[in-house]
Amino acid sequence: MKFSNSNLAVLGALSSLAGGSRGIVSAFVATPSTALSSSSAAAAIASGGLRAKKRGEGYGPPLDNIGEAVGNTPLVKVSDRICPPGRTIYAKCEYFNPLSSVKDRLALAIIEAAEKDGTLKPGQTVVEATSGNTGIAVAMMCAQRGYPCVITMAEPFSVERRKLMRMLGAKVIVTPKAGKGTGMVAKAAELAEKHGWFLCHQFETDANWKFHYDTTVSCGHMLSFLYVVRIAYLMLLVICTYVFFGKGPEICNDLNSVGMKLDYWVTGYGTGGTFHGAGKYIKEKSPDTKIILAEPGAASLIGSGIKTERNADGSPVGSHPAFAPHPIQGWTPDFIPLVLEKGLDQSLQDEMVIIPDGAAVSMAQSLARNEGILTGISGGATMWAAVETAKEAPEGSVLVAMLPDTGERYLSTPLFASIEADMNEAELEIARSTPSFILEPVTA
Numbered sequence: 434m435k436f437s438n439s440n441l442a443v444l445g446a447l448s449s450l451a452g453g454s455r456g457i458v459s460a461f462v463a464t465p466s467t468a469l470s471s472s473s474a475a476a477a478i479a480s481g482g483l484r485a486k487k488r489g490e491g492y493g494p495p496l497d498n499i500g501e502a503v504g505n506t507p508l509v510k511v512s513d514r515i516c517p518p519g520r521t522i523y524a525k526c527e528y529f530n531p532l533s534s535v536k537d538r539l540a541l542a543i544i545e546a547a548e549k550d551g552t553l554k555p556g557q558t559v560v561e562a563t564s565g566n567t568g569i570a571v572a573m574m575c576a577q578r579g580y581p582c583v584i585t586m587a588e589p590f591s592v593e594r595r596k597l598m599r600m601l602g603a604k605v606i607v608t609p610k611a612g613k614g615t616g617m618v619a620k621a622a623e624l625a626e627k628h629g630w631f632l633c634h635q636f637e638t639d640a641n642w643k644f645h646y647d648t649t650v651s652c653g654h655m656l657s658f659l660y661v662v663r664i665a666y667l668m669l670l671v672i673c674t675y676v677f678f679g680k681g682p683e684i685c686n687d688l689n690s691v692g693m694k695l696d697y698w699v700t701g702y703g704t705g706g707t708f709h710g711a712g713k714y715i716k717e718k719s720p721d722t723k724i725i726l727a728e729p730g731a732a733s734l735i736g737s738g739i740k741t742e743r744n745a746d747g748s749p750v751g752s753h754p755a756f757a758p759h760p761i762q763g764w765t766p767d768f769i770p771l772v773l774e775k776g777l778d779q780s781l782q783d784e785m786v787i788i789p790d791g792a793a794v795s796m797a798q799s800l801a802r803n804e805g806i807l808t809g810i811s812g813g814a815t816m817w818a819a820v821e822t823a824k825e826a827p828e829g830s831v832l833v834a835m836l837p838d839t840g841e842r843y844l845s846t847p848l849f850a851s852i853e854a855d856m857n858e859a860e861l862e863i864a865r866s867t868p869s870f871i872l873e874p875v876t877a
């Protein structure tokens with residue numbers, strides 16, 4: 434559908450009258466959508482004509498609770514310091530979620546689905562096995578809704594994750610390293626069975642991928658949006674949104690709003706929820722988009738072609754033979770989760786990329802230093818896969834790489850191993866270049 438400038442002026446006026454909502458208003462602030470070709474959109478971007486809501490405009494109506502802040506994360510362009518020439522890579526920055534990871538979506542989805550179907554009772558304890566981000570997100574939702582929360586987590590995952598969960602009121606049961614991911618999953622199931630707790634089943638539940646299908650992240654604010662004060666204008670705005678832009682998940686909406694087409698979507702997997710849910714949506718709405726799925730070289734479970742044997746509830750019977758410990762926390766547990774397998778069975782992936790040793794950490798560091806984009810090791814791995822894909826992609830290709838979480842979650846991991854807490858020689862030289870307040874290192 435083509436847009437005239439007068440269409441846009443009307444829409445812009447309506448949006449400012451309505452007071453705005455993050456997802457929807459940003460679509461209107463943007464240049465005309467589907468009429469733009471990729472190159473004219475690129476030209477508009479280059480001239481500074483697009484982008485976020487105006488500063489000072491506000492977030493939108495006040496939120497009722499922190500869960501409402503989940504989703505609607507931004508796409509951020511990666512500069513040519515990292516992106517190969519003639520291609521465009523956007524980072525989908527999931528660290529904009531309230532507890533700074535993609536897993537906020539999952540926790541919200543699981544808790545809301547279980548409240549709705551009655552499997553989670555008021556005041557019941559919620560238990561889950563997690564490499565950290567899910568636990569933090571589940572702890573947030575439990576804190577907000579008044580459920581006691583118990584998390585099982587294997588020893589090797591970063592200690593800052595444990596502390597964050599405890600800060601949010603959860604109890605953290607650390608499981609031995611030797612038991613790997615399957616150990617922490619079995620422990621959570623055992624505790625749920627023994628105490629009658631609600632087990633989230635992030636690796637098996639359909640609520641996981643379905644939320645990514647509906648969002649990843651989509652117009653989740655639309656419903657609350659309809660209840661705000663200037664409802665008449667908002668209704669009109671929403672109708673216009675449907676008529677002119679269509680409805681659907683965030684990545685597609687955001688690219689459509691500047692007339693761009695998604696050529697490649699790049700992700701890794703933990704549970705496989707992001708890959709399965711968002712991948713299914715993308716394939717349905719944009720069949721030409723290529724989906725690139727990445728996994729660590731040390732744990733190429735999919736690449737091995739060996740299936741995971743399952744218990745009746747879909748959980749793994751044992752550890753996968755192709756698994757070896759790897760540094761990409763949150764990716765690739767020692768089994769193929771059911772949620773992932775159901776996505777693989779639909780052949781959603783077009784290509785697999787294997788991440789070599791060291792590539793994830795060095796790309797995450799490069800994103801921080803060159804772009805100011807502070808993501809974790811898995812974000813570095815995904816961006817590495819996106820850059821490698823871009824090198825081979827036709828000129829003009831648009832790629833989106835999922836950055837699952839923030840780099841701050843990795844202060845005690847190899848991501849920060851080369852970052853000193855004390856001043857180095859260069860910093861000391863600066864300190865000594867003026868006379869006052871010089872903190873000289875203590876020599877033994």
Ligand SMILES: Cc1ncc(COP(=O)(O)O)c(C=O)c1O
Nearest residue numbers: 702703704705706707763811837
């Ligand atoms: C840091 C990190 N990266 C990536 C993922 C993968 O997300 P998903 O579970 O949707 O596959 C996770 C999830 O565990 C994660 O914690």
